[in-house]
Amino acid sequence: MSSIQTTVRTAESVSPQHPDKLCDQISDAILDAHLAQDPHARVAVDVAGGHGTVFVTGEISSKATNIDIPAIVQRIAGPVELVERLSEQSPEIASGVDTGGAGDQGIMIGYACNETPEFLPLEYVLARKLNQYLFKKWPYDGKTQVTLHNGRIETIVASFQHASHIELLGRVNHWLRQEPLAQQSNQKEITFHINPAGDWNIGGFDADAGLTGRKLAIDNYGPRIPVGGGAFSGKDPSKVDRSAAYMARHIAVEYLKARKAQEVFVTLAYAIGFDQPVQATVTIDGTQEHIQGYDLSPNGIIEHLQLRRPHYEKRARYGHF
DSSP, X not given: OOTTOOSEEEEEEXXXXXXXXXXXXXXXXXXXXXXXXXXXXXXXXXXXXXXXXXXXXXXXXXXXXXOOHHHHHHHXXXXXXXXXXXXXXXHHHHHHHHTTOBSSOEXXXXXXXXXXXXXXXXXXXXXXXXXXXXXXXXXXSEEEEEEEETTXXXXXXXXXXXXXXXXXXXXXXXXXXXXXXXXXXXXXXXXXXXXXXOOOOOOGGGTOOEETTOOHHHHTTOTTSOOOSOOOTTBOTTSHHHHHHHHHHHHHHHHHHHHTOSEEEEEEEEOBTOSSOSXXXXXXXXXXXXXXXXXXXXHHHHHHHTTTSSOOGGXXXXXXO
16 A cells, blocks of 8 residues: 555445435435536535435526426435425625536645545545445445455444345455455455444434435545545535535546645635635645646536536435546
């Protein structure tokens, strides 16, 4: 492993049926529905759900018509009571965005490292890959967590709805044997916590409440990497919380490849209504520089990354990078 690794690192992942992820997907499905009809729609939708009720609130200014929010909610969350409280975007915010400015102030962190083919932290990738593998067998609510010690898997935590302890442990061990990134770990030395609170059958909105944007570390790079603060789901790309975070990741990967670096951090910061960042820096293996050669205006980012496409719901399932 690369020299940037420290002694112990842990990351987690949750399945698409986790209550928070259900809310993220509903928010982004509503966004997608608007962008499909109006690529310039202004959407900021938050969802809270749990115990038979889903609450959809936020601001939408869009030329789209006949957006069937009840059908979207039912497709993702099943039969629930729906409460809608939606209004148009504030005219004060709209005036700044209409001239090409950022839809809000904010700080966005982009990151890339050489630990995995995805240019993401190893513990994060392992937790996500394990979760995806288990979800294929049990497409329900579930969580995974992986702890590394000097780059080797030390502890695995896995909890999945409708999965017995024995079956789940067997599936985890099978994943360890076939996952290339886990091959350097010794299976016999790993501590397993499988359904540690006992086998369980009540999950999703039946067991817990969820909220859009509550899984920030999972949506980004795991707990090792700082988070700027803004959530992604439910926000159209005029919101730099989303678009500039995607651009920061894009820039980090490009610098990592060009400089053959081990680790790259990108920081972008904006003021509401202004089109240029107040900070645009890249830190390459510990040395900070100013970013050069990119159009970092919100419109420039949107065009470069083609962010007006309706493709966000799938990003809400397993992290955005």
